[in-house]
Amino acid sequence: MKVPYFDLKAQYTGLRDDVLRAVDRVCQNTSFILGDEVAHFEEEFAAYCGVAHCVALNSGTSALHLALLGAGVQPGDEVITTANTFIATAEAISYTGARPVFVDIDPRSANIDPDRIEEAITRRTKVILPVHLYGRPASLNPIMDIARRHGLTVIEDACQAHGAAYRGGHAGSFGRAAAFSFYPGKNLGAYGEGGALTTNDPQLAQFARALRDHGQSERYFHDFIGYNYRMDGFQGAVLRIKLGRLHEWTAKRQDLAQLYRSLLGGARVDLPQDDPLSDCVYHLFVVYVDDRDTVRRELETRGVQTAIHYPRPIHLQKPYAALGYGPGSFPYTERACERCISLPLFPEMTAEQVRYVAEMLAEVTEPACVALASGCAFS
Ligand SMILES: *Cc1c(COP(=O)(O)O)cnc(C)c1O
Numbered sequence: 120m121k122v123p124y125f126d127l128k129a130q131y132t133g134l135r136d137d138v139l140r141a142v143d144r145v146c147q148n149t150s151f152i153l154g155d156e157v158a159h160f161e162e163e164f165a166a167y168c169g170v171a172h173c174v175a176l177n178s179g180t181s182a183l184h185l186a187l188l189g190a191g192v193q194p195g196d197e198v199i200t201t202a203n204t205f206i207a208t209a210e211a212i213s214y215t216g217a218r219p220v221f222v223d224i225d226p227r228s229a230n231i232d233p234d235r236i237e238e239a240i241t242r243r244t245k246v247i248l249p250v251h252l253y254g255r256p257a258s259l260n261p262i263m264d265i266a267r268r269h270g271l272t273v274i275e276d277a278c279q280a281h282g283a284a285y286r287g288g289h290a291g292s293f294g295r296a297a298a299f300s301f302y303p304g305k306n307l308g309a310y311g312e313g314g315a316l317t318t319n320d321p322q323l324a325q326f327a328r329a330l331r332d333h334g335q336s337e338r339y340f341h342d343f344i345g346y347n348y349r350m351d352g353f354q355g356a357v358l359r360i361k362l363g364r365l366h367e368w369t370a371k372r373q374d375l376a377q378l379y380r381s382l383l384g385g386a387r388v389d390l391p392q393d394d395p396l397s398d399c400v401y402h403l404f405v406v407y408v409d410d411r412d413t414v415r416r417e418l419e420t421r422g423v424q425t426a427i428h429y430p431r432p433i434h435l436q437k438p439y440a441a442l443g444y445g446p447g448s449f450p451y452t453e454r455a456c457e458r459c460i461s462l463p464l465f466p467e468m469t470a471e472q473v474r475y476v477a478e479m480l481a482e483v484t485e486p487a488c489v490a491l492a493s494g495c496a497f498s
Pocket residue numbers: 177178179180181204205207208250276278279299300301302313314
């Protein structure tokens with residue numbers, strides 16, 4: 120059996136008529152940038168996230184950048200986050216001139232460990248930026264609590280967490296603002312680049328709207344030096360179509376993830392823990408194994424495509440070497456990056472495919488198989 124890592128084409132097949140009609144509509148209206156489709160999408164996505172405002176942008180990275188600027192982050196400030204994330208989380212902090220300050224993860228969730236945040240707070244700390252990695256909400260109650268006690272702002276990196284819930288509240292509605300990405304492979308993916316900032320703060324929303332469009336509040340009257348972070352009309356139209364299906368797709372991901380969990384119970388893999396009171400939306404299904412690269416190769420020969428999210432933590436990436444964190448600074452993060460493997464998971468995947476992947480994974484993680492495949496003797 121062949122199991123691809125994901126399959127965007129299968130999804131398009133079911134959407135094709137709607138998408139082609141939407142393209143035609145956008146072209147007929149010549150609303151190529153922002154416009155009605157984007158404005159409607161903003162209203163619909165705000166409602167979906169349980170927030171008052173959504174500002175549609177050209178990427179999740181832009182959303183993080185504007186959220187940080189909206190929180191008043193300036194050169195010399197510090198922003199506390201995790202090194203177990205996609206690099207955009209740290210880059211957005213760097214764009215503002217602030218310094219990313221990393222905190223190790225809780226190995227059970229792979230998200231920032233709230234118990235280690237306070238020791239990282241200094242006079243310069245302005246924001247705590249938790250990432251809901253793989254669609255699993257970070258521990259927002261303790262994080263919001265710490266922020267309140269220290270007068271800090273929370274901004275959520277919800278780029279992988281469309282529709283996730285933390286103890287009954289929507290991911291993306293806890294912090295002062297949140298960033299979502301609509302990169303094609305995300306749970307809600309555009310047919311190009313896309314992102315959004317969500318917030319309940321009308322002033323922050325207004326500020327972000329001005330900044331995304333060259334800092335103008337009125338055409339050709341500019342109040343700030345802004346950016347070109349606008350969303351395309353076509354992406355707005357596609358995202359509206361797909362938002363209508365997101366609930367069903369998420370339920371599908373969650374069912375397949377539960378199937379994986381039940382099948383992998385006996386295998387030599389570590390599974391992340393889900394908070395029973397929260398809703399993980401399983402952007403990715405990540406497990407942890409020893410001798411990861413061998414396991415990956417062996418799965419590949421059995422027709423199973425996998426991926427790594429992410430092979431190197433941010434503090435060990437070249438552009439962040441200057442921060443001075445060396446290997447060993449965040450042991451749980453580093454161990455997660457060495458052992459993580461993302462298994463295929465997408466809404467169109469079948470239960471048979473999940474069973475096959477689980478069976479192959481159990482087979483290749485058996486001690487004898489791993490030892491033979493890597494050419495090492497039993498010790
Ligand atoms: C995808 C992603 C981003 C960046 O989103 P883009 O739309 O690609 O700019 C930021 N943070 C995380 C955790 C992501 O997964």
